[in-house]
Amino acid sequence: MGPNRMDLVRVATAGSVDDGKSTLIGRLLYDSKQILEDTLEAVEKSSTQRGYDYMNLALLTDGLRAEREQGITIDVAYRYFTTARRKFILADTPGHVQYTRNMVTGASTADVALVLVDARKGMLEQSRRHAFLATLLRVPHLAVCVNKMDLVDWDQGVYEAIRDEFRAFAARLEIPDLSFFPVCALLGDNIVDRSENMPWYRGLPLLVHLEELHIASDRNLVDSRFPVQYVVRPHTDEHHDYRAYAGVVAGGVFRPGDEVVVLPSGMRSTIAAIDTFDGPVEEAFPPMSVSMRLADDVDVSRGDMICRPGNQPEISQDIDAMVCWMADKPLVEGARYGLKHTTRSVRAVVRDLRYRLDVTTLHRDETADNLGLNQVGRIILRTTAPLMYDDYHRNRNTGSFILIDEATNATVAAGMILDRHSPLTRD
Amino acid sequence: MSPLAPPRHPFELSHLEALESEAIYIMREVAAELEHPVLLFSGGKDSLVLLRLAEKAFRPARFPFPVMHIDTGHNFPEALEFRDRRVAELGERLIVASVQESIDKGRATEVGGPLASRNRLQTITLLDAIAEHGFDACFGGARRDEDKARAKERVFSFRDDFGQWDPKNQRPEVWSLYNGRVHKGEHIRAFPISNWTELDVWMYIAKEKLELPSIYFAHRRVVVPRDGMLLAVGPYVEPLPHEEPAEMMVRFRTVGDMSCTGAVLSSASTVDEVIVEVMATRITERGATRADDKFSEAAMEDRKKEGYF
Ligand SMILES: Nc1nc2c(ncn2[C@@H]2O[C@H](COP(=O)(O)OP(=O)(O)O)[C@@H](O)[C@H]2O)c(=O)[nH]1
Numbered sequence: 001m002g003p004n005r006m007d008l009v010r011v012a013t014a015g016s017v018d019d020g021k022s023t024l025i026g027r028l029l030y031d032s033k034q035i036l037e038d039t040l041e042a043v044e045k046s047s048t049q050r051g052y053d054y055m056n057l058a059l060l061t062d063g064l065r066a067e068r069e070q071g072i073t074i075d076v077a078y079r080y081f082t083t084a085r086r087k088f089i090l091a092d093t094p095g096h097v098q099y100t101r102n103m104v105t106g107a108s109t110a111d112v113a114l115v116l117v118d119a120r121k122g123m124l125e126q127s128r129r130h131a132f133l134a135t136l137l138r139v140p141h142l143a144v145c146v147n148k149m150d151l152v153d154w155d156q157g158v159y160e161a162i163r164d165e166f167r168a169f170a171a172r173l174e175i176p177d178l179s180f181f182p183v184c185a186l187l188g189d190n191i192v193d194r195s196e197n198m199p200w201y202r203g204l205p206l207l208v209h210l211e212e213l214h215i216a217s218d219r220n221l222v223d224s225r226f227p228v229q230y231v232v233r234p235h236t237d238e239h240h241d242y243r244a245y246a247g248v249v250a251g252g253v254f255r256p257g258d259e260v261v262v263l264p265s266g267m268r269s270t271i272a273a274i275d276t277f278d279g280p281v282e283e284a285f286p287p288m289s290v291s292m293r294l295a296d297d298v299d300v301s302r303g304d305m306i307c308r309p310g311n312q313p314e315i316s317q318d319i320d321a322m323v324c325w326m327a328d329k330p331l332v333e334g335a336r337y338g339l340k341h342t343t344r345s346v347r348a349v350v351r352d353l354r355y356r357l358d359v360t361t362l363h364r365d366e367t368a369d370n371l372g373l374n375q376v377g378r379i380i381l382r383t384t385a386p387l388m389y390d391d392y393h394r395n396r397n398t399g400s401f402i403l404i405d406e407a408t409n410a411t412v413a414a415g416m417i418l419d420r421h422s423p424l425t426r427d
Numbered sequence: 428m429s430p431l432a433p434p435r436h437p438f439e440l441s442h443l444e445a446l447e448s449e450a451i452y453i454m455r456e457v458a459a460e461l462e463h464p465v466l467l468f469s470g471g472k473d474s475l476v477l478l479r480l481a482e483k484a485f486r487p488a489r490f491p492f493p494v495m496h497i498d499t500g501h502n503f504p505e506a507l508e509f510r511d512r513r514v515a516e517l518g519e520r521l522i523v524a525s526v527q528e529s530i531d532k533g534r535a536t537e538v539g540g541p542l543a544s545r546n547r548l549q550t551i552t553l554l555d556a557i558a559e560h561g562f563d564a565c566f567g568g569a570r571r572d573e574d575k576a577r578a579k580e581r582v583f584s585f586r587d588d589f590g591q592w593d594p595k596n597q598r599p600e601v602w603s604l605y606n607g608r609v610h611k612g613e614h615i616r617a618f619p620i621s622n623w624t625e626l627d628v629w630m631y632i633a634k635e636k637l638e639l640p641s642i643y644f645a646h647r648r649v650v651v652p653r654d655g656m657l658l659a660v661g662p663y664v665e666p667l668p669h670e671e672p673a674e675m676m677v678r679f680r681t682v683g684d685m686s687c688t689g690a691v692l693s694s695a696s697t698v699d700e701v702i703v704e705v706m707a708t709r710i711t712e713r714g715a716t717r718a719d720d721k722f723s724e725a726a727m728e729d730r731k732k733e734g735y736f
Contacts, residue, residue, distance in 0.1 A: 006441065006442045007439060007440070007441060007442055007445070008440075008442040008445040008446065075579045075594065075597065076579065077575075077578040077579045078571045078578055078579075078621070078622065079572075079578065080571070080572050080622070080624050082624075082626075086442070087442040087627075089622055101599050102599075104599070104601060105599050105600060105601050108601040108602045109601075109602060109603070216439050219438075221438060229452070229455050229456065229459060230455040230458060230459050230484075232485065232486075232487070232488050233488060234487045234488040234489070235488070236487075236488075236489075238487075239487045239488075242487055242488075246455055246484070247452075248448060248452045248603075253438070276483070277482055277483040277486050278483075285438045287440070287445060287448055287449070288444075288448055289447075289448040289451040289452050289455075289483075289484075302459055326599050338608070340604050340606065341604075343456075343459070396602065397602070397603075400601070400602045400604065401604065402601060402602075402604045402606065404606055404608060409606070409609065409610065410598060411598045411599050411600075411606045414599070414601040414602075
């Protein structure tokens, strides 16, 4: 009964307008048979209404009315498709200059980033930006699709020139896994099956690559981190003394009997049990939601972090970070914000804007005195209470934070913490 | 983790386990960050899944929020009976907010005619109930695979003090750092199963052995074909003069307002049989079963902006 056991893979897409991103996604959904009759009917109807003489697969993924009216994608949309072995969550992120924040949103949780390049145009400024943002957000796998190969006569030379240029740029970044695919999204070449038009390509089709990608070891299973999210205390006669610390394991592996330390207090205890609704478990690892009970009556609350005494995160009120600014009102030195890191909320003041980073040229502008919408920069924050963190490169869960405008409650920045060992702090 | 399904590889979760863990995290995050959450419960399969997830998130304690049903007055009796039984079994608090009451108080005006539906009126009742009880967060069972507008909605979806959703001005949602801050009068709609598909929901129901209202399984019923759907003939749907009702073997894929929830032909009488059907199905859930989304391509988006679920 039912499909086999599958695992979950998160994909983010990036490409400039008209590179064929929507068509590629439509193709992935269509070829993995995720598009249902009535949806197809609606797409056919609106294709005809708009005067297209073929079914426009891109219309499948255009969500909101404003976007339909302008004919462009403006916000992150999520799509789902499954193959025999995997369920994919695809964050469809628009590629325009002014919507960098959407790409950051999609990339923040992605296991794989798909970057599209139009074979006729070659590598553009935007392609560099997309590759850089994927690296900044530490997406472990990058798959570059050189699209519209039909329009360059399926030419191997064109593909290889783009691939080599991309590789040369990528060498300046730190991309753990980079692969390339010559595709035609419109016709489906090298998407599910190997293209007959490009016999010179010996690699895997894109979807097969996505199915086989090894993602399990992308998690940090070494540094045990458990941000306490919620304290479960029943207050009933039956469970009078029950007190458990609930949350998601953010790193490493925990087992009953492990000696632990609660930060920032530094109190020590031992894990008495790891509970779930379905009963106790012998081990907990990312991204499991569990409830921990400790052997001793120590004071633990939301925002604390449970870890192993011999492997502790950094603890500091001075935070060095890269941020992507996501609000109209710019970031300036001296400004105060709300900050949320793991399950901990504090306040922070911007002590220093060290530089603004040009995400296309990687040039650092140290004279910058603000960060505007969609700009990236390096800042120093001072927080009202210490954060327990790891370098973002070591752990995306314990190395990330958001800044919140306390007047409007808007989320204004995505931040990635650097420690002194971070590759980005090497000047 | 269920002892019946050991991971095939050490330290790996199946997709259902990963989705479950994410949903539990979202529920706990809402309970920790907001003061007065409520869980919206329809008696349907998605909200039954939410109840199970709430058990997973908060037991052995009670839910740190009540459960609320927006009663259109046009319910399937099976769904109502099921609602009361399930909430009683859980020992949780149930609030019922009634559309009929909103109409009686003059807050909502019923559209007449044989094609009338109270689906849209639910919004008024819901927003009034949110204001009356001072809720600052509502859990909903919506999924992003249901509809194009939903595909862009955040997990923590901000609503202004008119209950409205502004799709062009949503808070960026990075990592799993949800921003639940609201001013007085505003609220968050939180969708723990955003990333689930209809098939995921059914597979979870099978894995958890959840009980469902009987109308989800094949039964004989008098229906009338209308707008490409099969509507159950009853107190809220009368056949029009040219229509020919007939008794057929059907099941429902959602339990909504009886006046606009369509049935599908089916012989599936168990969860496993439904899963086989869903895997083979070529029509999306909303398309098959919700008359009110068919009015226009942007129907859902418009209702959501007004404050619909
Ligand atoms: N010839 C050709 N045209 C394509 C291909 N992929 C996309 N297109 C066309 O390029 C245009 C832009 O595609 P679209 O998917 O809307 O781009 P997006 O802006 O990146 O989402 C549309 O007219 C597509 O039909 C391809 O592989 N070959």
